Amino acid sequence: MLKLFSFITAFILLLLSSADAIVRTNDLSTSEVQDWAEITTARLVACYYDNSTGLFTNELKWQSGSTLETLANFVSLADSPQRYIFSETFKKTDPFIGGNCFDDYLWWALAWIQVYKVDPHIEYLQRAALIHDFVSDRAWISTTCNGGLQVCPTNTYKNAITNELFLLSSMRLHPYTKLLEKPPTYYLERALKEWKWLEKSGMINNEYLINEGLRSCVNDNRTTWTHNQGVILSGLALLYSVTHNSTLIDIAQKIADATIRHLTYPNGILKEACEPKCDTNHRSFKGIFARNLGYLIPYLTDATHIKKYTLFLRLNSVSSWTTSRCEMDGLFNIFWDSQLPDACDAPRDTATTSSVLDLFISTAKTSQTTRKTAKWMVIGLGNCMDDNNASMPNFYQNAISEDLCRQTADEDKGAVAYDYQISCTGYGFCRIRTLSSESHTPPGFEYQDDVARRVTTTNKVTIASCYVKII
């Protein structure tokens, strides 16, 4: 955000002589999808982060751990005032907040390692290590199926996700053995043991998709959820980065290819098997796949695969942004290609929104530069302001959708910027910064008198976004 903002500010300064807040596309190389990530991050934190519990409302506790990782990833992309939640969450949660099962704990362990990378307080890393030891000591059962982790202390089911999470968290902790005062191969040995078992377990089927788990020590042929095709990708990538065994990358590519081939709609948009009737757990899965595909890409050398995966992420991002965002509350619904006339007609909550945020962040991280295609560009969170912090001459309207706000700005020849604010309770407010006179006030809008000036900044209110016109 700061980087984007100072760039835009510098650019706008060049334009001051030519009046108004119109920005030219030619010199823009900032990523549009990063703007989408920023808007979504700000909204999740402003409206759904519960400062008293350190958890996100309307999602499960393991999912709050997963969303914490998502926010750490956003902060690694663009620093953000939302980073305050890292220390808040640490203070308000205990290591085993995620639920009652080993996989619940491991989502949080993974998150704390990602948080440590952007906010290096050793206690975050130590918490991850504590969770990891706890799970390693209790969940690995060698007396059935020759090993592997079972899902809960009280449930002996050996499933894919618990084992994939263990592989990935082992490899994420591996670079920190010294810092954590462990022997050099402490985590690597756990990872190798896990992968050796997982590969032979039968959970990876003939199509190179991973089913849910084992029954009587053979593949149970249950649903191939997208997150199970995701977490494995970065586990293998990290194991490859240490062992240099390129077969691991081949396997990761086969799993990613199989997902794109079999777990998508005909137009290439990722599909969860349960759609449209997904329960709360399922609602995070696609984002977890996208996040982990994004983690894999930097380890690849094959140009065809790199291109294929980055295009896949872009396609899905554009589809989600344009079809699945409910304009009345800013939440994304469960479909990444919502065929509905109104995106607000499909189920949506913090989990579905956090899932799309993962997709945006992965896309922004893996697409270097994205040419602006839109007519309007976000200059930042907040209401549009001029350099005197003053309000601009406006047309404004309450209780309006974002579509209608933008459309009205589009139709007004004098419009140079608009901002749109959706309160956390889903109440839209639109203000169009215009050079048009009172006589041009669109129906339903009111005119606020002032002297025309430029839009150069925003007031940083996190539930509003300011867009300036691109020419």
Ligand SMILES: *[C@@H]1O[C@H](CO)[C@@H](O)[C@H](O)[C@H]1NC(C)=O
């Ligand atoms: C969150 O709560 C703590 C006190 O528990 C307070 O110090 C902090 O300012 C709060 N942060 C926000 C952004 O509300």
Ligand SMILES: *[C@@H]1O[C@H](CO)[C@@H](O)[C@H](O)[C@H]1NC(C)=O
């Ligand atoms: C899953 O399918 C395979 C291949 O058809 C079969 O061998 C295996 O027994 C099935 N697993 C279960 C638990 O039925």
Ligand SMILES: *[C@@H]1O[C@H](CO)[C@@H](O)[C@H](O)[C@H]1NC(C)=O
């Ligand atoms: C590389 O990884 C593959 C897949 O797990 C494994 O079969 C093979 O033995 C590994 N090679 C070495 C040298 O460890």
Ligand SMILES: *[C@@H]1O[C@H](CO)[C@@H](O)[C@H](O)[C@H]1NC(C)=O
């Ligand atoms: C605008 O507001 C910012 C932040 O409150 C302040 O630092 C700055 O001095 C203000 N600028 C003017 C011209 O009042």
